[in-house]
Amino acid sequence: MAGQLHGLRLSRGRVALAVVVVLLVGLNVVLLGLRHRAGGGEHARAQVLAAARAAVPAMLSYEYDDFDSYRATALAQTTGPFRRSFERTLDADVEPAATKDRLSVEVVVTSAGVVRASRDRATVLVFLTRALTKEGEEGSTPAEGSLVLDLRSVAGHWRVSALAVGADSPAE
Structure with a gap:
């Protein structure tokens, strides 16, 4: 035993x-x-950051004499209800003012950072400079600012789903 x-x-x-x-x-x-x-996660953050850095100039830089091309490029960066809202703003406000005043705008992202991100959603803070030029006038009117972008992954591509000026968080 x-x-x-x-x-x-x-x-x-x-x-x-x-x-x-x-x-x-x-x-x-x-x-x-x-x-x-x-x-x-780091790879996804790098992807969303690159998408935001590319989307901001594509959405906010334009030349009055090539607005249709700009419009298509800008809208391709957006998704959801924000896309429709942004399109209405372009049609009702931006294009008439750009055409009337013969405006060109160049936006350059100076810095950006991911505030939060998940597999299919992200919020990015973007700092930028903007140069507004009126045809026939010397020089441009510079400005600096920041945007908060909400992005969503749509068919493997990050698209802007909301945008707020300054430190305010966009409401989706």
């Missing part, structure tokens, strides 16, 4: 060791998965 108990203890010891090994292997798998996800 003593031999059997000794064998049972040995078996329990082996089982305990096996359980510990399995737990350690499982922990390593989980940690590797988290590390992979974190790396994927």
Whole structure:
């Protein structure tokens, strides 16, 4: 009987060791998965940041004499209800003023950072400079500002779903 108990203890010891090994292997798998996800998160942040840096000039830089081309490019950066709202603003306000006053606007992103991001949504703070030029006038009127963009991933592409001027967060 003593031999059997000794064998049972040995078996329990082996089982305990096996359980510990399995737990350690499982922990390593989980940690590797988290590390992979974190790396994927950084990749997603870089993608959304690049998309925002490209979208802002595409949406806000234009020349009055090529407004149709600008309009198509600008709208391609947007999605959802914001797209319709932005389109109405272009048609009702921006195009008439640009055409009447013969305006050209150049926007350059000077800095940007991701405020928050998930797999399919992100908020980005963008700092920019803007140069407004009237045809026939010397020089341009410079300005600096910031925007807060909400972006959504649509068919693998980040599109602007809301925009607010300054530090206000857009309401989606």
